[in-house]
Amino acid sequence: MIEVSALTKRYGDKLAVDDLSFTVRPGVVTGFLGPNGSGKSTTMRMMLGLDKPTRGRVLIDGKPYAALDEPLTQVGALLDAKAMHGGRSARNHLLCLAQSNGIPAGRVDEVLDTVGLTAVAKKRAKGFSLGMGQRLGIAGALLGDPRILMFDEPVNGLDPEGIHWIRNLMRSLAHQGRTVFVSSHLMSEMALTAEHLVVIGRGKLLADTSMADFIRDNSRTYVRLRSPERERLLDVLRQEGVSVTEGAEGTLEADHADPARLGELAHENGLVLHELSPQSASLEDAFMQLTAQTVEYHAHTGAGPAAVPPGAAPPPPGGVQGWGENQDRKGN
Template identity: 75%
Template structure:
């Protein structure tokens, strides 16, 4: 279990992390989301003792990271995909980590097999692709068979097979009762992987809830309707106090109402429906709505379209 209590980090006048308090519990995959510059990486670094908090506290199974004996046996982490010496082989990189943490040599071969790197175990890592580097970083995280695992952008550089593999691995680890904490910008992947979400913006906690509750609370489901009697049905729905949104595809959607109620209204007025379906919102929609006021770096499409802007302001080197 990872416990944060009032965790704060300042760099001069900038507050990167602002009094974060939450708990990452075992048995579920907890997703860690936030816009760029929200403080996610700083928070993860403080969990691992790589940065020291200005205020507050963070504990790993009740202890500070620097108090853990053989820390790889408590928590394994993937933060930097290529945090190794390029002149070493994958095997010897992991062997060094194992020997420094009291981990048996045989474990090196086991994790190499788990991540699919056995065939290149004796090759120097400087020739590894980004995806191979990700697999080696994951192997290092698994090396001590820890109860807690933390991954930052674990699917970066992986092919579709690799993405499916890491998704299944994280779910399997959580099912074993381990604590799994994962940060990613890929909303579609997070939606398939995480059971619980912690969302931050500008260093502050915005949400700490289940995936289903987060999406429902911040986006809400809608009911999609198609009918050959559009005008009559629109009159009925407006008369019932429902808000209708045109979709531009010959259908319209209603928010804040169950499909059963709409179906009953249509039946009462003898209206024909060609479609009546619930449209589940996406994690991306919910995330964008919640964090709209917390985005630090805004891109503007018109700036990219107008070539003159690049040369006039900061495009010249």
């Protein structure tokens, strides 16, 4: 179990993490979400003792990370797939880690096989693709057979087979009763992997809840109806006290309604329905809704005024590309 208590981190005037408290429990995959600049990476670094908190603390099974004996046997982490000596082979990289934590050498070959790198075990890591580097980093996290695992963007560079594999691996580890904490910007993948969510924005805790409750509490669910007798259907629903709004392309949207009851109402009133479909938001929809006011870096589409940095002259007639190149040469 990981316990984060009143965790705060300042870099000069910048408050990166602001009085953050949450607990990561065993037995489920806990997703860690937040916009860019929200403090996720800083939080994970403080969990592992790589950054010192300005205030607060993190306990790993009741102890600070620095107090753990042979930490790789208790906590496995992947924060940066490039954090390895490029001149070493994959096997030697893992062997060095194993020797530093009293892990038998035989375990190296086991994890290389687990992540699918046995065939390239003797090749130097500097020649690895991003996906192969990710697999080697995951092997390092698994090396000590730890009870707690932390992954930051674990699917970066992986092909579809690799993404499917890491998803099943994380679920399997959690089902074994381990603590699994994973940060990712891929909402579709997180929706398939995590059961619990911790969401932060600008260093503050925004949500600490189950996946299902997060989506329910931060999004709209409704039933979409389509009928050739739209106006009569609208009258029937409103007379029944159903909250209805008019949707796109002649549809009606009934909020917080039971689809079965709506179908019964249509039947009782002799109404033909061409569509009766419950609609629920995705994790991405709910995340965007919750974090809309905490996004630090906003991008704009198109080449209109919104794309011009504050205080800069508008692009010349030659187009945005030439303007951007001139700005780069000025160091902006």
